[in-house]
Ligand SMILES: Nc1ncnc2c1ncn2[C@@H]1O[C@H](COP(=O)(O)OP(=O)(O)O)[C@@H](O)[C@H]1O
């Protein structure tokens with residue numbers, strides 16, 4: 069399983085495919101990504117909270133890549149919380165953008181690591197690949213979006229993704 073994970077992360081990173089854009093509903097995609105992950109990680113003690121300002125949020129995006137973004141961010145959050153804590157996702161619209169905030173109640177990221185977390189192969193885990201966030205970064209960039217991190221040691225971490233809103237909202 070470990071080899072499979074390394075190889076699939078490497079392939080995903082190396083491929084850097086152009087997104088196949090489709091009209092997708094983001095809140096449902098996020099819920100689906102969590103559900104997928106729950107079947108492979110123990111999430112019994114994780115409280116998953118979805119707070120949607122608008123119930124249906126349409127964007128033009130590659131559904132597989134977007135799901136990958138949330139799976140990677142959620143697995144980091146669950147890992148840092150050792151399988152126990154709050155994982156919250158909040159979606160709002162602002163101007164012509166959609167803002168997605170993914171927060172956890174883990175230990176946070178030390179100041180000296182903040183600038184490195186999106187670099188490929190940066191990991192603080194014994195068995196990490198260091199590719200999860202590099203993949204997330206690439207996918208968001210290809211969707212003309214932006215990702216920021218706000219972390220407090222001992223309190224938790226929030227990733228804030230900004231994406232252009234679809235015309236349908
Ligand atoms: N939610 C988070 N809370 C604390 N640290 C995090 C979080 N997400 C990522 N990190 C840090 O960023 C590093 C890189 O993450 P990632 O690219 O997914 O690789 P990996 O999970 O294989 O280590 C992690 O090893 C960890 O140190």
Ligand SMILES: [Mg+2]
Pocket residue numbers: 140143144199200201
């Ligand atoms: Mg990871």
